[in-house]
Amino acid sequence: MSEMPVKRDARAKLLDAALAVIRTKGYSATTVDDLCAAAGVTKGAFFHHFKSKEDLAVAAAEFWSVMTGDLFAHAPYHQHDKPPDRIFAYLAFRKEILQGNLAEFTCLVGTMVQETFETAPDIRDACRRSITSHAATLEADIEQAMAEFGIIADWTAKSLALHTQVVLQGAFILAKATGGAAIAADSIDHLRRYIELLFTTTHQKLN
Amino acid sequence: MSEMPVKRDARAKLLDAALAVIRTKGYSATTVDDLCAAAGVTKGAFFHHFKSKEDLAVAAAEFWSVMTGDLFAHAPYHQHDKPPDRIFAYLAFRKEILQGNLAEFTCLVGTMVQETFETAPDIRDACRRSITSHAATLEADIEQAMAEFGIIADWTAKSLALHTQVVLQGAFILAKATGGAAIAADSIDHLRRYIELLFTTTHQKLN
DNA sequence: GACAACATACCAACCAGTTGGTATGCTATA
């Protein structure tokens, strides 16, 4: 049936280009011509696959969700048996992938939502879905860890899962401001230490 | 002598406009005409005071530093006698000011650096200075609190001070993505809880 | 020959920055 041999189609190339270019220059500063040049296609191809630049941004956010979803779903940190170990292995993994150029490890949707939250609701919502659905994958592990330790707290698994994303997004901003990943790595360490304290102190009822 | 009573000069009006417009639309999407319209001045005035759009962005970041520096320097949280209390009061204050529109409480330099870290080093550096100098104002309190509790840790006062800024910047991103401040407030609570645990557990040497 | 997947050529609106000018105030000196 479908042989599709060497041909990676223009749509896929444009989405790849969108990840690279938008993470480097931001959404507004990225022009349609930039994307076409990076993808090696023409404007005709662009507007054949996307009805507007905004439409591409939404598709890019969804593509980002799928890509990162795959990356984390198949990452080795899931192999740990105990939920708390999976949480710490997740954070170790997040720290490990702070490699290469800033644009290679920072978050597409975190970048885009800063520019579009007020002006492009469709993009904002796509970014929100991407972030919250990733956080949701952590929620189950946190919930099980809470049960395992018998933790009755005034915080929820969901809020802690979202807090991990807050720390990561903030870490990317400081990394961009300082031109390096060192502060980001330190912040992930602080987050790990926080979760360790939540799960190892004898103050569970005070949490 | 000088009567000109109502006249606030164009430069000040443009900087005020820059805070409002850039925080709403982002740096790249903000046009010089947008800023002139918001400030009620002409383009001639703009380029009389700033040699380029980028030059205005640097000036806006510096203006932001001065404004927020004043705000925090005169905030009531400094009145607490003990350094740990000042830290917690700082966080309470950060939570209190999560009011109004998103653009009213989010951070100008955190927004700008996302778009410019790779393409405009002067803006990026101005943003870095703004963030790190604010973090430095917390460092002394953290250091004194560490001394007070006799904490010998594998983290530094500086890294914890920067971590607070990481959490705040990340909180703003999640707030923009979700369209509300609730998650931001939750994250500040998690940060407060973390610092409480650092300063109240009996595990000081394990920190 | 119908249709999807592109390419080419083009456009109107918009963009940062420039130009030439005016209004106003400051300063030095006669």
Add this chain to the structure above:
DNA sequence: TATAGCATACCAACTGGTTGGTATGTTGTC
């Protein structure tokens, strides 16, 4: 103190290049 000389602050109109988007092909495949 009158005023020439000059600087600052601002304005309206313009410019050349860029932008997102369109209109109209061309080509390969079922």
